[in-house]
Amino acid sequence: MKNMASNQTSFIQDIRIIIETGRTNAIKSVDLCRVKMYWNIGKRIFEEEQQGKERADYGTYLLANLAKALEPEYGSGFSKRQLERARQFYRLYPIASTLRTQLNWSQYKLLISISDKDKREYYELEAAHNLWTSRELERQLNSHLYERLLSSNDKESVLAVARGERMPDSPVEIIKDPMYLEFLGLECKPQYYEKDLESSIISHITEFMLEMGKGFSFVARQQRILIEEDEFFADLVFYNRLLRCFTIIEIKTHKLTHQDLGQLQMYVNYYDRCVKLAEESPTIGILLCTAKNDTMVKMSLPEDNKNILTSQYQLYLPSKEQLIEQVNEVKQTVQTKTGKAKM
Template sequence: MKLRKDLILQVQAIISEAQLKAIRSVDFERVLMYWKIGKVIFEEEQEGQERAGYGEFLIMSLSTELEPQYGKTYSYRQLNWFRQFYRTFPIVNALRSQFSWTHYRTLIRIDNQDKRDFYIAEAVKNNWAARQLERQINSQLYERLLMSNDAQSVLAMARNEKQPTDPKDIIKDPMVLEFLDLKRESDYYERDLESSIITHLHDFILELGNGFAFMARQKRIHIDGDDYFVDLVFYNRLLQSFVIIEIKTNKLTHQDIGQLQMYVNYYDRYEKQDFENPTIGILLCTDKNDAMVKITLPENNRTIIASKYQLYLPTEQQLLDELKKEIEKLDNREKS
């Protein structure tokens, strides 16, 4: 007599779920413990704030007492983190049970309140692990989205208080693809980049943004005896539209834009359902001339987007420079 396979799988699923809940419960209890320690330190520090250097004396003395007994978790540096944790998140009911201490230690480093609220909302909505949260912060996701929107709109969409209505609300320019492990100094073909994206599809979808689902690679389109192949096809459930991505490993040309426009037109006429919104086309390129893109496309264009990609994490200064450029463009448009 042999047990059914589905019964074994069912019991295994129950065990795995219980183990995961137990781990999360322990993690959250640890987070609460650190928060309470931070609260005690902060309140004691405030009581003695008229004494110069009391805060540093307090933490140093506590670490001297606790570290020999409980280990490096209660070192001077760690106790400082606990105090900062309480100062940053003073309301215990606002703590998220799905966040580990690593999540919070990453969030504490963010000084800007709107920026921190954005990453909290995105991490909750997308169930980001601590490593994914850190990666999104390091790639300056918040700043990149600000290039096409204002801070309050970006935060509202992260909290699901506002639904995106324009592709630029969620599609980033530039896109950061450091997870592909392609050297920026090396020459490579479009097919190499495409293959690497498929290999790292989960990370690529995270970089694309919310609501994306993969549909096809090298999608064959047959038009009056000629065959064409679309690099990548996705669907975005928030925008309710197909999203076509064409990859270019060189500077964008007007011929590239024309090719993508043909693919978008095909999907609008033969694939899109009546209830769906117009197809979005993204040209993923190493470089682009924004003026050329603007002149090539109709003035009312909302479906073709040219986005640069980079194979390394941007520095804060690079993002500030890009933001400055975008602000200057807006100023020039208003003046004209």
């Protein structure tokens, strides 16, 4: 009887999987059909406009009349604004075979709003390869992921990784500074306990790993480290399959101190000497803090340090103007250093 019950349970589970797979495939099929529909609409509009190219206002006239005819019958998905998007969609993606089956129309609408070709390509590749939802793509755009990566990497390197032409070979190609944790939903209060911030991150672990970057998987929280009779606990431990290394994150709800760096260095040394395998890369340590003194960080760590990183966290997304200012400051610093090195 037990075998019969077990077989019945397995049978029901198999049917559930078939149903869920069918539903998922149906949704994907509908999404792909919608993308192709708007592409074909854009293509047809473009072709019709070309016939009336002698009149500068012909395109506006054409779209207005088309929307007037279609919207009452088919709804707001065929408004003048949507038709303009369809036309722009075709102009940016004139070859149908280049359309990505992983992306839906909502995602393409976000992509065609990006005027910079390289930036648009980056988000398109990342969304497709990482299977981002529309919401995740929008969040990465709003958090200015591309600009943050450019603040510590050159454009060619960032695009090469996105295109799969090369693998990231250093932590700075993945880890971002600052990190934006607006998804935690925490108010900007003067003080938070580290355990509260850590608990909130665990509750939003998927969003946190998306913010961290590519290739991370969660390993442990409050990982016990025993050194002779002394007990220590690392806040968060991850593993990055691209860099093939452990990543230890220490959370500090105060301005970074040299004692914090010393503590994290000890955790990294322990993992390098007692945990990691010979074929794995050196452990990365990240101090997540509210503020830091970059000069103090450099003076506290060896000159050839590549694996202890610091990143400020913010509980809100910056405005575009704020981010541009931050990126320009970083670029100015890099240019100054480069100029001194050449001299």
